[in-house]
Amino acid sequence: xxxxxxxxxxxxxxxxxxxxxxxxxxxxxxxxxxxxxxxxxxxxxxxxxxxxxxxxxxxxxxxxxxxxxxxxxxxxxxxxxxxxxxxxxxxxxxxxxxxxxxxxxxxxxxxxxxxxxxxxxxxxxxxxxxxxxxxxxxxxxxxxxxxxxxxxxxxxxxxxxxxxxxxxxxxxxxxxxxxxxxxxxxxxxxxxxxxxxxxxxxxxxxxxxxxxxxxxxxxxxxxxxxxxxxxxxxxxxxxxxxxxxxxxxxxxxxxxxxxxxxxxxxxxxxxxxxxxxxxxxxxxxxxxxxxxxxxxxxxxxxxxxxxxxxxxxxxxxxxxxxxxxxxxxxxxxxxxxxxxxxxxxxxxxxxxxxxxxxxxxxxxxxxxxxxxxxxxxxxx
Numbered sequence: 001x002x003x004x005x006x007x008x009x010x011x012x013x014x015x016x017x018x019x020x021x022x023x024x025x026x027x028x029x030x031x032x033x034x035x036x037x038x039x040x041x042x043x044x045x046x047x048x049x050x051x052x053x054x055x056x057x058x059x060x061x062x063x064x065x066x067x068x069x070x071x072x073x074x075x076x077x078x079x080x081x082x083x084x085x086x087x088x089x090x091x092x093x094x095x096x097x098x099x100x101x102x103x104x105x106x107x108x109x110x111x112x113x114x115x116x117x118x119x120x121x122x123x124x125x126x127x128x129x130x131x132x133x134x135x136x137x138x139x140x141x142x143x144x145x146x147x148x149x150x151x152x153x154x155x156x157x158x159x160x161x162x163x164x165x166x167x168x169x170x171x172x173x174x175x176x177x178x179x180x181x182x183x184x185x186x187x188x189x190x191x192x193x194x195x196x197x198x199x200x201x202x203x204x205x206x207x208x209x210x211x212x213x214x215x216x217x218x219x220x221x222x223x224x225x226x227x228x229x230x231x232x233x234x235x236x237x238x239x240x241x242x243x244x245x246x247x248x249x250x251x252x253x254x255x256x257x258x259x260x261x262x263x264x265x266x267x268x269x270x271x272x273x274x275x276x277x278x279x280x281x282x283x284x285x286x287x288x289x290x291x292x293x294x295x296x297x298x299x300x301x302x303x304x305x306x307x308x309x310x311x312x313x314x315x316x317x318x319x320x321x322x323x324x325x326x327x328x329x330x331x332x333x334x335x336x337x338x339x340x341x342x343x344x345x346x347x348x349x350x351x352x353x354x355x356x357x358x359x360x361x362x363x364x365x366x367x368x369x370x371x372x373x374x375x376x377x378x379x380x
Contacts, residue, residue, distance in 0.1 A: 031058045032087070034130050034149035043155060044070065044128060045119045049081075050094045054132055056087040063087075063135045066099070072126045077253070078107045079115070084135070110251035118187050122253045125154045160184045161248055161258040168261040171377065175236050175265060180226040181246045181258060191248045191255065193222040197229065200241035202348060206260035209243045216242075238265050239351055241377060266378045280338050283359070283367050291354070292369065296344035296376035298357060300369075302337045306362065309333070314358040315347065323347055323355075332361075344376055351375040 033055040042048065049068065056062055064087055069080045083099035085092075096102070106112040114120050131148035164180040166172050179195060197217040200209045217233040229236065236242065241264045247257040280301040281292050292298070302311065309332035315323045325347050330339060341357070343349055350373065357369040 032056060032062070032064065032132050032134065032147045034132055034147055036128070036130060036149050036151045039128070040151050041153070043153065044121060046116055047096075047119070050096055050099060052094055052130060054087055054092045054094060056089050056092060059089055061086055061088055065133045065135055066094070067131045067133070069129045069131075070126055071129075072122070072124050075124060076107055077111055077122060077124075079111060080105050108253065110253050114250050114253060114255075118185075120185075120250075120255065121155050122250075123155050123256045124254070125152060127152055156256070160256050161246055163244070163246065163258050163261050166261070166263040168259075168263075169377070170261075170263040171266045172263055173265065173267065176229045176231060177236075177263070178226060178228050179244060183225055183248065185248070185255070187250075188225075191250055192220075193225070194218070194220045194247040194249065195222050195227055195244070196246075197233075197242055197244045200243050200262055202345065206243045206262055210245050210260045222246075236265055238267065239375070239378065240264070264377050281369070283369050292371045293374060294343055294371045295374045296342075298341040298343065298369075298371060300339055300341065302332060302339070302359075304332045304334055304337060304361070306332075307334050309362055312360045313341065315349075316356045316358060318354055318356075323349065343373060349373040351378055 035053040035055065038051050038053070039048065054064075054066075063084065065082065065084055067080065067082045069078070071078045081102060081104045083102040085094070085098050085100060092098075104112070106115075111122070114122065127150055129148055129150040133147075160183065162182045162184070164182055166177055166179070179197075181193075183191065185191065195218065196210060196215045198210050198213040198215045200206070201213065204212070217229065219227065241262055243260050243262045245258050245260045248255045280299045282301040282303070284302050311330045311332060313325060313328050313330060315325055317323065325341070327341075349355065352372070352374065354370065354372050357371055359367040359369070
């Protein structure tokens with residue numbers, strides 16, 4: 001019985017020791033806590049870069065070494081700082097005034113100028129981390145325990161560079177248009193610009209076209225806020241949609257970019273030739289051939305005397321070659337049916353060309369509708 005009691009006491013003592021060690025370690029890990037919540041979603045500037053809290057749970061004042069690191073993804077741009085400070089028990093709101101011997105290091109002198117002289121950071125996504133290391137009073141050396149916290153931010157100054165002309169979706173007659181933009185940076189005179197023009201292909205939006213297609217014209221050293229499309233560049237083609245945008249740089253560092261706009265070159269006569277208002281064409285009740293005009297779409301009316309009718313749809317060119325369409329079968333109900341067949345950016349048709357729309361109902365009655373296709377970009 002005595003042996004059992006001593007063994008039990010030994011087990012209890014060992015268990016208590018393990019618990020105390022665990023508690024001590026857990027206490028040590030949470031003794032200092034960095035809270036960057038005040039900077040989450042806020043662009044860093046010299047005036048706010050130290051606006052964060054450090055929670056001191058040690059119950060006594062603590063000397064610490066603080067290090068902040070700003071690192072851009074997929075880039076060599078980075079900056080860091082170190083300073084010493086004394087933390088009181090509880091929550092400590094950091095600021096420039098509390099930082100002793102604040103020392104900054106930048107990977108690029110232009111980044112340093114941009115940050116301190118103009119209060120700006122380059123475009124892109126960066127990681128901002130703050131670490132706190134306790135310092136011993138005797139040796140004046142940091143201890144091994146390091147507490148850190150990180151946040152991620154994205155800088156995208158989309159509205160500090162505004163395209164002016166040609167305006168978005170503009171229809172122009174010039175083969176060498178003047179491309180203009182405006183800049184809202186107070187230090188615009190210190191910037192250079194990269195101008196890009198690219199083709200817009202079927203199925204692409206503006207952003208996809210400028211990012212995926214090779215530019216037909218690019219100038220990386222524009223110093224003014226406008227440039228005439230040069231005669232030496234690849235000639236612009238009538239009916240071909242183009243996209244363009246501008247990026248701003250400060251001494252080689254990307255600062256921001258504009259939206260992507262599109263324009264197209266057309267002849268003046270084409271803009272006035274057609275009426276863009278289209279009515280629904282009743283092909284089933286029409287006798288004799290009538291060629292209709294489809295400006296980006298075909299609006300049709302069909303009267304059915306069946307409860308569950310449908311129309312199969314085909315588009316043929318003048319050489320009897322079929323062009324694929326997204327919805328080759330359209331359901332119909334009894335009575336009047338008004339429906340639209342979308343063509344623009346859905347079907348590969350050429351502006352100003354003639355085609356045939358072939359419709360067949362469930363009784364295999366066929367309707368042939370000749371039409372002329374017009375790209376809505378070319379029509380006012």
